[in-house]
Structure formats: C-alpha cells, structure tokens
Amino acid sequence: MNSQSVKHISELAANNRARLDPPLSGDYFGNSIHPINSEAVTAGELLQHSLGWAAWKLHEAVVKLDDREIRGFVDAWLQSPTVYLLGQFFDPYMVMMGSSPRFNMYGNEFGMGKAVALRSGYANKFGGKVSSYEGRERGSIDLEVCLPPDAMSALECDEEFMEFASVPQY
Template sequence: MVQVTEMKDGIFIGFGYNSTVADGDSIWKFLNAWSEICSKGLVSEAACLRRLQLKGWFFDEIDYPIRIPDPEAKPATVTASSSLLQELMFHVTKENALKLEAKANDEKVSSFQAALAHIWCSMVKHSGMSREEETYCRLPIDMRRRLSPPLEEDCFGNVSQTGIARVTVGELMDNGLGWAAGKINEMERSQTHENAVASAEKWVRDVKIPVSVGSRDLVVTSSHRFDVYGNDFGWGKPIAARAGPPYVCGRMVVFQGVEEGSLDFQACLHPQVVEKLSEDVDFKEFVSL
C-alpha cells in the first residue's frame, strides 16, 4: 500500500507491506526501480538486468502442509503500551562510527556493529535490569547468499531471518564495547544454510504467532544498506526517512544517514531510559539525539 500526500513544504510518501510477502531488501529495491522510472521515464540497463525471481521456493527438506494457528485464538501479549514509550532519533556520523569501530579493537567488527553495540550497552546500562538477567540483540539477516545453493540477490520475497545475540547484563557491563560488538558479529556469522534449515523445521513443527518483545531486548529492523536517499520520484531526493508502528520497547529501526557513511537509528524506549541517555556523556560522545 502506498500513499502520497502533498504538504505545505513538500511531499510525503508513505508505504506499508506485509513481511510475509517481502522483506526490506525486496521492498527497497522495488522502490529504487520505481523512483527511477518516475524521475527518468525509463529503467537503466542495470535495473533491466534485475529480474524478479517469482518462483515459489522453500526448503526441500520441509514437509507440508504448514499448520498456521488462528491469530485470534490466543491474543498476543503486550509488554508495554505505546503511550508509555518515547520515540526519538539517534544519529551517528561516519567519523564517530569509525571511531567506535577503532575503539572496539577487533578487525572482524564493522563500524555498524560497533555503533549498534555502543547503543546496546548504553541502553542496558540505564535499563534498571539486574546483572543476572539476560539481554538480547535481535538483528535481521539477509539469507539470499548464505543459502546453499545461494539465491539471486534480487530474489523477491522474505528471505531474511532473525539472529539473536544473548548475553547477561553483567557480561555486557563487565566486558564493554569490543566484546558486545564481537557477540553481534559472531551471531551474524552463525547464520548459515544449516542454521536456516533448522529454524525452518522448528517453525513448521510449532508455528507461533509473533508476540511483543520485552524491554530487555534491542530489536533491530531495516538495514543501513538499503538505498533510502537515492530515491527520486521527480520531486527531488528525500530529506528524511521514518518508520511507523508497531511501537515496542527496544525497537531500533536503522536507516542510512543523509550524509554518506552516517547512520540513523529510530529508537523506541521508556522515557526514563531516554532521560538517562540524554545525560550520559559517554553515550553522547558518539551519538547525537
């Protein structure tokens, strides 16, 4: 669903889609091609070479049919009302992302992983959780090229799965940025074909309707790799990108920043955590609110 609204000083384009049909990679590539058609009246040779892979696909080893439970039979639990949460933007410049990468002191860690680890550590630091509690960093992983055999990069659909880095609060606080970034990197590297098959088999055996996550989770959606600001529908390039609901505590929607190499995180947190982050000098050294 797409809605275009003319505003006093610009044009707002809103869109929504069901993630059972397509993931973020598919949707942003669709928008990239659509905007190119609108602004230029044609599709580039590179875009023409991209063919939507519409053939139905699932793991051969998985038995059918898949029994989907009635979502109304057991309502999903909600951990926090959106009225009790505060939404704000975190901005990390390219320079600060590289500084965090260097501070992590691990050649395998990317600047994005280091920035995410910095936010995760800071959020948990002010969460009020005990050292024994577990905290999770959930991150969507594009599995197209990780499968065996790999799928085409332009395969349209939902070919992502959620990777979860699990640690205790005490471990996170004691070991710091480099260790946390390493855990995120380790989790990403563990997403293999075998891991995906095992997850699919488990899901088919016991299909669960997604429920709200708890305040201990850092739930990352979208990706800094999606081409957001390259879209031009004929009215000029975008000046900002924002995500809509659902509003759950700990959700962190990632966008590439307007400036090349920078990162934007649309965060949804408890007001008391936001207040403490706004006063945290160490956090604000690398992140602007």
C-alpha cells in the first residue's frame, strides 16, 4: 500500500457554545468542546488540491456539528461516564487543531506594553497539536505548532505552507 492511497483524517476540537440550543451563556467559565473528524482523504488527494481545499474539508466537518449531535454524545456519556484522558478522543498520529482565533490573547496588558508573542503553556501538548489565536496585528492569526524537530523542518521547507505562514518582524 503506498501513501497515496492511505486515508488520512484531521481531528478538531469544536466549540459547542453557540451550537447548543439554547447557547451557553457568555458568563459560562469553562470549556465546552466536542471532538470532530474531517472527511477521510488520501495523501494523493491532498497533493492534488490546494491548502484551501483541505481547509474547506475541515470547515465542512465543523459545520455539521449541531445541538443534536452534541446532546447525543452527552446522553451516551451519561449512560457510561468516564474521566477524560489526553489521547482518549484524539489520535496522536493526526493533526489536532485547538483553541480559537476568537480569543483576544493580546488584550491583557500588564504595564510593560503589548506582548510580542504568546504561548499557551505546557498542558495538553503533543506532536501534531496546533493552537490558533487572534494575532498581534489586526486581521492576523498566530499558530502554535507542536511537532517533532524533523517534522517541523519538513514543514518549514514546504513552499505552499510558507506562502500562507509568515513571521512578523518587530
């Protein structure tokens, strides 16, 4: 079997807040996320299409998540409750997107000026974890990518990826 025919899936942690009916209150302090999978595609399909096509596949998976699916998951969990363990829902051999560019990470100012960069800390990190945040500059997005060194080097050499990624100069 060659890599062109192996099916790959991306997993995301989707925010449930606005998907629930009624939506969670803005005052709710905590996470309400649901693991979702994109449509399985081959490496060959990924290579034939653009980065935008791959992003659209992820978008389709997010759009399908609704109140009915979330409540079904919760009802099933109530029938057989378990404690969440890292890796229980997310396959460590896939890319997992987390966080959100909707959080104003640069909004806190502690008297030293606006932060130059932010990182989310050590918790829940593994190879393949990507966190996205609203960027420092208006309209930008910061990505925190956790990969083994050899995979990170390969990503940095990928011209199509680097076309969309940039490092700000301060």
